[in-house]
Amino acid sequence: MIHLTINGKGVDIDVDPSTPLLWAIRENVGLTGTKYGCGIAQCGACTVHIDGAATRSCSFPVSAAVGKQITTIEGLAQNGVLTKVQQAWIEHDVPQCGYCQSGMIMAVTELLKSKPKPTDADIDNAITNICRCGTFQQVRAAIHAAANA
Amino acid sequence: MNFVPKMNRRSFVVGTAAVGGGLALGFDLPLGPKAAHAADAPEIGAWVVIKPDDTVVVRIVRSEMGQGTLTGLAQLVAEELECDWSKVTTEYPTPGQSVARKRIWGAFSTGGSRGIRESHEYVRKGGAAARMMLIRAAANEWKVEPGQCKAAASVITGPAGQRTTYGKVAEAAAKLEVPTDIKLKDPKDWKIAGKPLKRLDTKDKTTGTTVYGIDVKVAGMLNASIKQCPVFGGKVKSFDAAKVAGMPGVKKVVQVGDNAMAVVADTFWHAKTALDALPIVWDTVGNEKHNSASIAKFLETGLDPEQPAFIGNQNGDVKGAIKAAAKTVEAVYSYPYQNHAPMEPMNATALYTADKCEVWCGTQDGEAALAATISASGLPAAKCEVYKVMLGGGFGRRGRVDYVTQAVNIAKQMPGTPVKMLWTREEDMQHCFYHPITMAKMVGAFDKDNNLTGLHMRISGQSILATVFPARMDNGKDPVTFQGLNPSGETAFGYSVPNLLIDHAMRNPHVPAGFWRGVNVNHNAIYVECFMDELAHSIGVDALEFRRKLMTKHPKNLAVLEAVAKKIGWGEKKPAGHFLGLSHMMAFGSYVAGAAEISVVGDKIKVHKLIGATDPGQAVNPAQIERQVAGSFVYGLSALFYGECTVKDGYIEQTNFDTYPSLRIAEMPPVESICMPSGHAVWGGVGEPTILVAAPAVMNAYFQATGKRIRSFPLKNHKLQIA
Numbered sequence: 128m129i130h131l132t133i134n135g136k137g138v139d140i141d142v143d144p145s146t147p148l149l150w151a152i153r154e155n156v157g158l159t160g161t162k163y164g165c166g167i168a169q170c171g172a173c174t175v176h177i178d179g180a181a182t183r184s185c186s187f188p189v190s191a192a193v194g195k196q197i198t199t200i201e202g203l204a205q206n207g208v209l210t211k212v213q214q215a216w217i218e219h220d221v222p223q224c225g226y227c228q229s230g231m232i233m234a235v236t237e238l239l240k241s242k243p244k245p246t247d248a249d250i251d252n253a254i255t256n257i258c259r260c261g262t263f264q265q266v267r268a269a270i271h272a273a274a275n276a
Numbered sequence: 277m278n279f280v281p282k283m284n285r286r287s288f289v290v291g292t293a294a295v296g297g298g299l300a301l302g303f304d305l306p307l308g309p310k311a312a313h314a315a316d317a318p319e320i321g322a323w324v325v326i327k328p329d330d331t332v333v334v335r336i337v338r339s340e341m342g343q344g345t346l347t348g349l350a351q352l353v354a355e356e357l358e359c360d361w362s363k364v365t366t367e368y369p370t371p372g373q374s375v376a377r378k379r380i381w382g383a384f385s386t387g388g389s390r391g392i393r394e395s396h397e398y399v400r401k402g403g404a405a406a407r408m409m410l411i412r413a414a415a416n417e418w419k420v421e422p423g424q425c426k427a428a429a430s431v432i433t434g435p436a437g438q439r440t441t442y443g444k445v446a447e448a449a450a451k452l453e454v455p456t457d458i459k460l461k462d463p464k465d466w467k468i469a470g471k472p473l474k475r476l477d478t479k480d481k482t483t484g485t486t487v488y489g490i491d492v493k494v495a496g497m498l499n500a501s502i503k504q505c506p507v508f509g510g511k512v513k514s515f516d517a518a519k520v521a522g523m524p525g526v527k528k529v530v531q532v533g534d535n536a537m538a539v540v541a542d543t544f545w546h547a548k549t550a551l552d553a554l555p556i557v558w559d560t561v562g563n564e565k566h567n568s569a570s571i572a573k574f575l576e577t578g579l580d581p582e583q584p585a586f587i588g589n590q591n592g593d594v595k596g597a598i599k600a601a602a603k604t605v606e607a608v609y610s611y612p613y614q615n616h617a618p619m620e621p622m623n624a625t626a627l628y629t630a631d632k633c634e635v636w637c638g639t640q641d642g643e644a645a646l647a648a649t650i651s652a653s654g655l656p657a658a659k660c661e662v663y664k665v666m667l668g669g670g671f672g673r674r675g676r677v678d679y680v681t682q683a684v685n686i687a688k689q690m691p692g693t694p695v696k697m698l699w700t701r702e703e704d705m706q707h708c709f710y711h712p713i714t715m716a717k718m719v720g721a722f723d724k725d726n727n728l729t730g731l732h733m734r735i736s737g738q739s740i741l742a743t744v745f746p747a748r749m750d751n752g753k754d755p756v757t758f759q760g761l762n763p764s765g766e767t768a769f770g771y772s773v774p775n776l777l778i779d780h781a782m783r784n785p786h787v788p789a790g791f792w793r794g795v796n797v798n799h800n801a802i803y804v805e806c807f808m809d810e811l812a813h814s815i816g817v818d819a820l821e822f823r824r825k826l827m828t829k830h831p832k833n834l835a836v837l838e839a840v841a842k843k844i845g846w847g848e849k850k851p852a853g854h855f856l857g858l859s860h861m862m863a864f865g866s867y868v869a870g871a872a873e874i875s876v877v878g879d880k881i882k883v884h885k886l887i888g889a890t891d892p893g894q895a896v897n898p899a900q901i902e903r904q905v906a907g908s909f910v911y912g913l914s915a916l917f918y919g920e921c922t923v924k925d926g927y928i929e930q931t932n933f934d935t936y937p938s939l940r941i942a943e944m945p946p947v948e949s950i951c952m953p954s955g956h957a958v959w960g961g962v963g964e965p966t967i968l969v970a971a972p973a974v975m976n977a978y979f980q981a982t983g984k985r986i987r988s989f990p991l992k993n994h995k996l997q998i999a
């Protein structure tokens with residue numbers, strides 16, 4: 128049994144310690160907002176926060192998350208109130224297919240925590256998620272909007 | 277936490293009857309405008325459901341994959357319905373219901389940018405018919421003539437100030453006959469359609485609650501991981517299931533068709549781990565001898581003008597013109613295999629019993645998915661059903677249903693147990709229906725006064741239809757090859773040249789080809805538009821001026837081209853080191869043009885600005901069109917700089933985003949979009965056309981900047997990067 132703390136709640140799951148955190152979250156915990164895109168830390172679709180740090184969960188063993196606070200896309204909103212990043216996403220109509228957006232939002236949320244008013248260059252450096260639909264122009268606008276909200 | 281997606285509604289009722297507390301108005305509408313591709317099935321009809329609380333459920337059969345068709349189609353229905361937009365929701369009818377209702381909705385296929393352009397008329401008629409019925413129901417109640425009543429924002433008012441809402445009269449309206457004499461609004465009176473409204477599907481995509489195929493959960497479900505023979509056409513020779521039978525979670529090792537193995541386990545991770553350990557011996561049937569170099573050689577044979585070729589567009593005598601020319605210009609271009617790489621890898625969930633087979637998946641063609649389910653399960657159509665969920669990208673890939681067949685095949689070997697089959701990214705990269713590989717030899721002929729008297733474009737390479745729809749070929753010819761090059765129609769060539777020949781020497785390697793966002797215009801536009809610049813340069817004429825002379829009979833092409841030229845400041849003084857490039861073409865019924873402003877430092881190309889203009893005839897949602905343009909440029913630039921699948925020993929070498937990169941935010945240039953609908957009767961698409969202008973505009977600017985003409989792609993092979 129492995130004990131995880133996800134979105135503030137404790138959960139025990141029966142998995143091999145080497146299982147990628149992504150699959151433990153999706154299959155053993157049952158939270159599917161975190162997506163699989165590449166499995167090799169290239170695309171960012173699987174991004175979650177581990178003790179506040181944006182982490183590509185496909186390449187992170189579940190055992191390394193023990194004792195840490197894991198936050199997934201489902202854990203961002205508090206009591207049904209969306210975060211300012213999520214609100215900016217809605218305001219700017221960012222998602223197209225939406226598949227990459229959980230990871231995108233998790234990455235952006237951390238960026239805004241460390242750099243509340245990021246420049247375009249900060250965004251370019253920090254946000255390396257792949258979006259095959261090509262929503263980047265809206266993503267950038269929404270990041271600035273969230274920073275100024 | 278088991279659930280089935282919302283659209284899995286078994287309580288569907290046929291005809292005009294109550295549905296789950298709401299009322300369904302059924303429309304049996306005539307077919308819409310003739311499908312552009314003659315072999316395509318007839319168009320769809322529409323459904324509107326109105327609940328007592330005035331909620332409007334618009335039924336959509338085209339698939340939402342990010343392109344915004346769900347919102348756009350709903351806008352068109354709502355416009356004619358005169359309903360309150362804030363109360364509009366959407367729902368997918370299932371392909372099985374379509375069969376039961378004798379295909380009232382027609383084709384489900386969502387590709388070729390046809391979501392809106394081929395269904396706007398009958399969905400609008402669906403909305404209008406519903407409005408007429410609702411008004412009549414209210415008029416009947418008030419004992420007045422329908423002509424004395426008005427409807428706006430889901431409220432009907434009568435001559436004496438009577439007032440009711442759609443929800444209140446829906447039940448009576450549902451019993452009325454569906455009108456057939458329907459007059460549609462003039463788009464200039466639109467209030468909902470034509471407006472930059474927000475998408476209807478955004479919120480769930482920001483909270484992780486949208487259900488994609490990969491997220492489907494069915495009670496008691498197991499998971500499967502699959503591996504197909506890496507060499508196309510190859511087969512399973514042998515395998516050793518005993519080696520992995522005892523691994524954690526493993527339930528069964530199954531062969532899938534003749535070319536794949538799968539492991540079924542409690543979780544995907546267990547299934548994948550066991551599959552990686554499964555010894556499989558493949559029979560590669562001789563295809564292991566193919567590689568990129570041998571394929572290129574094969575294509576090169578087709579460039580010989582004496583080789584037989586299918587003619588796509590011809591006027592005058594091109595041979596004579598070339599012979600008589602004062603000067604000729606020649607160039608050979610080539611374009612590689614590319615993978616769609618939608619962010620969500622292929623997957624499907626299937627449940628098979630002797631009595632029923634059900635599939636949950638994201639698909640661009642629900643009907644094709646149902647057909648695959650029927651054929652793979654061996655059950656009759658009435659016992660099969662497909663439930664569509666959101667697609668994590670499609671780009672043409674999810675128009676194929678190979679993954680549905682596989683999921684059903686696996687489920688059939690586990691009767692009574694739902695199984696979700698998910699491809700790894702590696703599987704997805706190596707088993708695509710790739711953007712076809714082609715080359716083109718371009719020959720231009722000038723007379724002594726530098727008039728372009730002849731143009732021969734010889735395409736050599738792969739036919740998409742030969743892989744995916746051989747039955748749609750025309751005596752061996754693949755008409756789709758000539759997108760953007762045809763003498764007339766929705767993908768017409770935008771130039772008049774006195775002696776013209778565009779022909780295709782078909783060369784089909786063993787790698788499967790498919791429809792890839794933009795399809796054949798991606799390379800056709802590079803070939804034509806870069807070569808037009810080469811021709812202009814060869815006689816020292818400005819690229820825009822040169823085109824203008826050939827475009828006098830193509831005013832709509834010229835209008836979009838002039839629009840981007842003006843916006844980018846063509847002919848004006850630019851900052852030192854900045855250079856411009858142009859391109860245009862007609863595709864999927866829309867006229868599109870692009871302009872790029874770039875600078876080049878060393879091996880880095882900086883795209884300062886990329887402008888796209890589109891004339892789709894009518895613009896249903898300008899805000900979403902803008903997003904499609906910007907998104908298509910990301911896709912197109914990814915293809916230009918990075919996109920290449922190479923063949924070694926019969927298989928595709930690229931396996932993931934490390935070897936098949938995609939543009940990131942830092943590389944995305946600022947995109948400006950000009951939407952200039954000119955009102956032509958045949959509406960054009962917007963999901964695909966603009967993709968084609970990005971590459972030639974950038975490459976033409978690159979030539980201006982460096983004097984170097986690049987004719988093979990992607991640019992990473994020339995050590996060029998996007999800055």
Ligand code: FES
Nearest residue numbers: 164165166171185
């Ligand atoms: S799935 Fe983890 S980075 Fe792509």
Ligand code: FES
Nearest residue numbers: 224225227258260
């Ligand atoms: S919105 Fe589709 S991949 Fe980003």
